[in-house]
Every structure is written in structure tokens, then in C-alpha cells.
Amino acid sequence: MTDATLTETRNDHSDDTAAWWRQAIVYQIYPRSFADANGDGLGDIPGIVSRADYLAELGIDAVWLSPFYPSALADGGYDVADYRDVDPRLGTLADFDEMVAALHERGIRVVVDIVPNHSSDLHEWFQEALAAGRGSAARERYIFREGAGPDGDEPPTDWTAAFGGSAWERVEDGQWYLHSFAPEQPDLNWDHPEVREDFLKTLRFWSDRGVDGFRIDVAHMLTKDLSEPLPSTVELDAMPHDGNHPLHDRDDVHEIYAEWRRVFNEYDPPRTAVAEAWVSTPERRARYASAEGLGQAFNFDLLVADFDAEQFRTVITDNLAQARITGSSTTWVLSNHDVTRHATRYGLAPLNGRTGVKQGVEWVRDGGPADQLDREGGLRRAHAATLLLLGLPGSTYLYQGEELGLQEVAEIAPEQRQDPSFFRGADFDGLGRDGCRVPLPWTASGASFGFGAGDAHLPQPEWFAEYAVDVEEADPSSTLALYREALRLRRLLQTEESLEWVETGRADVLRFARPNGWQIVTNFGSEPFDLGAEADDLVLGTLVDGAVPGDSTVWLAPQGLVA
Ligand code: GLC
Numbered sequence: 001m002t003d004a005t006l007t008e009t010r011n012d013h014s015d016d017t018a019a020w021w022r023q024a025i026v027y028q029i030y031p032r033s034f035a036d037a038n039g040d041g042l043g044d045i046p047g048i049v050s051r052a053d054y055l056a057e058l059g060i061d062a063v064w065l066s067p068f069y070p071s072a073l074a075d076g077g078y079d080v081a082d083y084r085d086v087d088p089r090l091g092t093l094a095d096f097d098e099m100v101a102a103l104h105e106r107g108i109r110v111v112v113d114i115v116p117n118h119s120s121d122l123h124e125w126f127q128e129a130l131a132a133g134r135g136s137a138a139r140e141r142y143i144f145r146e147g148a149g150p151d152g153d154e155p156p157t158d159w160t161a162a163f164g165g166s167a168w169e170r171v172e173d174g175q176w177y178l179h180s181f182a183p184e185q186p187d188l189n190w191d192h193p194e195v196r197e198d199f200l201k202t203l204r205f206w207s208d209r210g211v212d213g214f215r216i217d218v219a220h221m222l223t224k225d226l227s228e229p230l231p232s233t234v235e236l237d238a239m240p241h242d243g244n245h246p247l248h249d250r251d252d253v254h255e256i257y258a259e260w261r262r263v264f265n266e267y268d269p270p271r272t273a274v275a276e277a278w279v280s281t282p283e284r285r286a287r288y289a290s291a292e293g294l295g296q297a298f299n300f301d302l303l304v305a306d307f308d309a310e311q312f313r314t315v316i317t318d319n320l321a322q323a324r325i326t327g328s329s330t331t332w333v334l335s336n337h338d339v340t341r342h343a344t345r346y347g348l349a350p351l352n353g354r355t356g357v358k359q360g361v362e363w364v365r366d367g368g369p370a371d372q373l374d375r376e377g378g379l380r381r382a383h384a385a386t387l388l389l390l391g392l393p394g395s396t397y398l399y400q401g402e403e404l405g406l407q408e409v410a411e412i413a414p415e416q417r418q419d420p421s422f423f424r425g426a427d428f429d430g431l432g433r434d435g436c437r438v439p440l441p442w443t444a445s446g447a448s449f450g451f452g453a454g455d456a457h458l459p460q461p462e463w464f465a466e467y468a469v470d471v472e473e474a475d476p477s478s479t480l481a482l483y484r485e486a487l488r489l490r491r492l493l494q495t496e497e498s499l500e501w502v503e504t505g506r507a508d509v510l511r512f513a514r515p516n517g518w519q520i521v522t523n524f525g526s527e528p529f530d531l532g533a534e535a536d537d538l539v540l541g542t543l544v545d546g547a548v549p550g551d552s553t554v555w556l557a558p559q560g561l562v563a
Pocket of ligand 1: 075078
């Protein structure tokens, strides 16, 4: 790309303030599956650099990188062996610096994933703990206990791990350690001062390298009350999630984030953070989003909602109300690396009475019977939901491939699967997560659809060709063209963080107005919704005879706003 085109695609820096994140579009890169520069089948950091112009042309404000640290990939990189380095298969620290520079040059900020609840079992601390034996100081950094039963050969409790099986694993000398996820992911002991210190060091390490923000993995699980006797699962399940639950969403976790905030605020602009916190209510979530804490928290309500006007309206109203209370901005997410892609979710009829993410999981688990999926309808509804989201106040997180309208890949043979939840039989997400992690198709032909020179680490189906970037770039009616246009217009239309609902007289049509007159109309039903004379204000989407067709969204703006 020449310098001239680079200037054209450079983002507007007028938002270059400490508040850049409030209404940012953040694009999630799953590095192993984005672009593979060295042809080993795994995406890498130089691959991201090679696609920096693509990211700039998309019109995003920031990228969030899922883990790229040294890892045995027992959980796709969420098993971190060294928090302050790059996996040699994905590149070097010098490559990372080059990537930050290439993205910053294009006005794109960089957010990295921090995984503090657990390390990899290959982390030097865990290896030291194994070698040092029971009772050693090294074991104190993790959660080791003696087993139950006369010989201690039963796990200390009956707790199950999120990926299935016992949450305890026995080591050679007979002790057991806690792992809330896979056995290769031992939980760290957050009562230990060295653990706390070390993460402050990690946050500074990446901040000093120019990282703009952090996404905090399972932010609600770090602190635990493990005083004896430990409760059983039945007892745990009966305990309220009021901040005193022994394992989840404890009030004392916020002491950690207050300390982190002081580190973030050492930088100019302050580093940002967003919590992945699966908690019971928006009120509990708000604590993670406070200005004295991480500052922002993911709102996953739409991952579990149906494509349904009433559900969307409730989620939007509740979350905007929460944002007003915390002073943070709302976050919107329809897809990420942990759930069935939304174009697929919206193309499925309710399965066994289940809808939302669970329905997607069941479809994938059943081998994705093609006759249950309406690809076209799913994609149409995905467009409608995404355009609605992009019109909302707050920030939106996009997941790589959704800008191509990618569907979930169900046709992955068991021996090709990588997700630990598949091997450990968790109900949590069934077979779910490999299907949204299949490497992106960049070209309709060629090795691994242009992902890299070799075979991709997860198999790409033939139908990926239809969704390839080069195909969509050549087609003005493609999903990619729609995302680019929506993000371009959104930048022009951006306004204060509020909305007003506009009465539509229809339960299946939502309409809201932003302070500058920008309006978003989504028809969740099948009957067209007539706009009358306002049809002249159309700036995005398609009208048929002046009406919003079913399963679609349009944007309206007074003349001149986007001239
Ligand atoms: C988060 C991540 C998920 C990972 C888990 C354990 O939920 O999003 O991918 O498996 O944490 O680290």
C-alpha cells in the first residue's frame, strides 16, 4: 500500500483522549487462526502485521488479541507458560513491537488478554512447585491440598471443573491441586503476595511496550475462600452469589483490581481494561466496570438472547441503566471465541426448547445437521442485529470472521478437535468452541484459503471459499462491504452516549434515536415496517417500497449529517 492510501484509511484521531475506549469498536483477533505468515499452520504475529491494512480498511478502533504467549495450547493459549513473552511459534517480542507500531501507525489501539486465574502447568512456578514437594513455599503459589479418604486418594472435594471432570488433579507425591478449567491450568493462589506482585509486573511489561489496554480472563474467579472444611458442590450451589461465595465473584477480588487501576493510571493515557466476568446480575457486573477498578466489563446478555425485539430491548435498557450508575460505557458482544457464531445461532430453530448459545452448542454437538440451519436467514438476522448494535451507545466487540458473515463450522472430526471441553465432556460448551476458531479464509483458492502456505491447524470446509475476503472485497453487497460502510458511517454519526426509544406501534419493531438525530430501526418480525416520508433519510440498509423488510435494520439520519 502506498503512503497516500495509508493516509486515506488512517483513523480519525479526534478521539485521542483518555476516553477513547468508551465507544470504541474493538476487533477480537484469535491469533492462531487469523493469518499464518510462516506457513506452519498456526496463525502468528507477523501474519497480523501482514493484514494491518485490512484492519485499517475495516475501520475499527482497536484490536484485542487472545493469548499469544508461550503455551502448550492445552486450552488454545489460555494456559500461559510465560506471561511476558511471545510463543516462539507465533513470533518474537520484536515481532510484537513491530505489530504494535504497525497498528498504532494506522490509528488502531492494541488490547491484550491477561489470564490471571490460572497459569499453564508448564509455567516455571508450577514446575518448581512440583519439584519442591508438599509443604514447600513453591506450592503456596498454587492451591495444593491433601486428598480425602483414608489414603488421601480421593479429591479433596467433589467439585467439577468448567471443562468437565474433577477440579482436582493428583500429583506424584499424592497431593492434589485445584484447576477450575483443564488440569493443565492450575489455579493460582491470589492470597500470595508474589502472585499479586508478578501480575503488576506483567501489566507494566506490556504497558511499557505500548499496549493500550487489557482484557481480563475470568476476572470474577481470582480470589477464593478455601478455609476448611471445604463445602461440597451441593453446598456451593445453595450459596448466594452475594460477594461472599467461596469461589465466584467475591467482593475481595476488587482489591486486586483497585491495585491494577493504580498501575493503569501511571500511564498516559491510562491503560484500559475490560473484565470477562460471568456474574449473576448486571449489578454485580457493574462492580468490575467501576472507575476505581477495571473500568469496563463485558455484557454477554446478547450471547444468550434470541433474535427477539423484547429481549433485545430489555437487555439494552438494563445495561444502559447500569452504565449510567457506574459511569462506564456499555459493551456489546454477539460473538467471540467461546460461543457459536451469531450468524449460525440466528439460523437455527429452537432445539429441544433451547435457544441462544445453548441451542448453537447442541446443533454443533449433533454434528450440525444441515437441514436444521437456515444459513441465509441466519446471516440476514446477524446483519440486522449487528447494525442495531453498531447504532447503540457504548463500545462493540467484533469477533474475527463475523465481518465476513462466517458460519460456525460443525464438520470437524473428533480427532481434529482441540478444545479441552470436547475431550473432557463438559456440558458448559459441548463441542462448541473449535467451530468458531477455524482459520479465516482470505482467498477463495490456494493453500488454506490464503490463511498460510500450509494446512490450517483446524480444517476449513469447502464452503469457506464463498466467504473469502477476496470474494467479498469484490462484491459491494457482501457482509464485508456492509461492515466497512457501517463502521465508516458510525464514525461520522457518533454522538453522546444516550438513546431515546421511539414508539413503533409494533411489538416486533425496535426504533431508537441518538441525540444528533441518527435513528436505528430494526424489524425483528416478517411484516414490512413502513417508514413513510422518513424513507428519504435512509443512510444504511435496504428499504423495499419505503418499508423496512423483516429481519433487517436500517439507519436514518437527517440530511447533511453524513454528507
Ligand atoms: C475464558 C476464555 C476461554 C478460556 C477460559 C479459561 O472464559 O474466554 O476461552 O477457555 O477463560 O481460561
